Amino acid sequence: MRHLLDTTEFNKSELEALIALGREMKANPAAFRTGLAGKNIVTLFEKQSLRTRVTFDIGINRLGGHAVYLDQQNGVMGQRESVKDFAMNLSRWCDGIVARVFDHKTLLGLREHATVPVVNSLCNLYHPCQALADFMTIAENYDDLSKVKLAYLGDGNNVAHSLLITGAILGTDVTVVSPKGSGPDAQIFNLAAELARQSGAKLAVTDNCADIRGFDVAYTDTWVSMGDNTPMDAVKDKFMPYQINQALLDNTGIRHVLHCQPAHRELEITSEVMDGPASLIMDEAENRMHIQNAILHTLINQA
Ligand code: CP
Numbered sequence: 001m002r003h004l005l006d007t008t009e010f011n012k013s014e015l016e017a018l019i020a021l022g023r024e025m026k027a028n029p030a031a032f033r034t035g036l037a038g039k040n041i042v043t044l045f046e047k048q049s050l051r052t053r054v055t056f057d058i059g060i061n062r063l064g065g066h067a068v069y070l071d072q073q074n075g076v077m078g079q080r081e082s083v084k085d086f087a088m089n090l091s092r093w094c095d096g097i098v099a100r101v102f103d104h105k106t107l108l109g110l111r112e113h114a115t116v117p118v119v120n121s122l123c124n125l126y127h128p129c130q131a132l133a134d135f136m137t138i139a140e141n142y143d144d145l146s147k148v149k150l151a152y153l154g155d156g157n158n159v160a161h162s163l164l165i166t167g168a169i170l171g172t173d174v175t176v177v178s179p180k181g182s183g184p185d186a187q188i189f190n191l192a193a194e195l196a197r198q199s200g201a202k203l204a205v206t207d208n209c210a211d212i213r214g215f216d217v218a219y220t221d222t223w224v225s226m227g228d229n230t231p232m233d234a235v236k237d238k239f240m241p242y243q244i245n246q247a248l249l250d251n252t253g254i255r256h257v258l259h260c261q262p263a264h265r266e267l268e269i270t271s272e273v274m275d276g277p278a279s280l281i282m283d284e285a286e287n288r289m290h291i292q293n294a295i296l297h298t299l300i301n302q303a
């Protein structure tokens with residue numbers, strides 16, 4: 001039984017196959033109308049969502065399956081009943097579980113006790129569906145992912161972690177540019193660096209935007225993630241030098257921009273760039289649906 005808790009569970013050729021399938025599903029939706037026919041998938045959310053909720057629901061419908069949404073009324077899993085009981089009950093009814101949780105350990109518990117595939121749709125450590133949509137979007141614009149240089153600017157969070165790991169497996173150079181003390185988790189960076197040794201990807205962490213001159217793609221995310229109660233005003237000045245704006249694109253020569261959204265316009269990214277010609281952000285949002293369909297199709301129809 002295969003799951004997707006983070007992208008380390010797939011090797012390079014398997015990730016490439018997922019991206020290729022996502023692109024095929026986007027190009028030829030009619031061929032996949034029964035891809036999940038008769039399958040029921042529960043989508044659990046401990047946190048807010050727009051893109052993830054809607055793309056899983058509509059995506060599953062497009063493949064002929066049925067999605068059951070469990071919202072935040074159910075609160076944090078493990079409170080009303082144990083994560084184990086959640087997983088064992090759901091497994092008796094559904095063919096797959098998609099879960100957005102506060103704590104990665106909840107996903108480990110679901111995976112341990114479920115008898116159906118579990119997909120991480122964001123936790124404190126990773127956001128693998130997002131990273132796969134991001135690399136699918138990059139692949140739509142660059143023929144060879146091993147020649148792409150991706151710069152992530154801002155908080156070294158779950159999204160940064162998944163980009164580092166996925167880039168490391170696929171052979172894409174990834175540099176995280178963060179203020180001192182806000183970089184990615186050292187253990188996750190080391191894990192990504194280990195994977196990069198096999199693919200030849202170059203990974204780095206820096207606090208200097210000059211280090212990403214000549215890069216191809218700039219990426220950013222919120223400076224305060226869900227579950228962190230720090231007021232934006234308390235961190236804004238520290239992060240402002242890492243804003244993606246036109247001056248950054250001019251100084252670095254970077255041609256394309258990504259943002260997982262939700263965006264805080266005029267904070268981590270300016271509207272000028274988000275709505276401008278370098279932005280691939282809405283393609284990226286659309287691709288969440290196609291890549292997630294590729295993930296579900298692959299995991300739920302596994303032998
Ligand atoms: N990017 C993303 O996961 O968006 P939502 O939080 O709206 O699902």
Ligand code: NVA
Nearest residue numbers: 157221225226260261
């Ligand atoms: N890092 C953000 C991503 C939102 C999609 C968060 O966890 O809130």
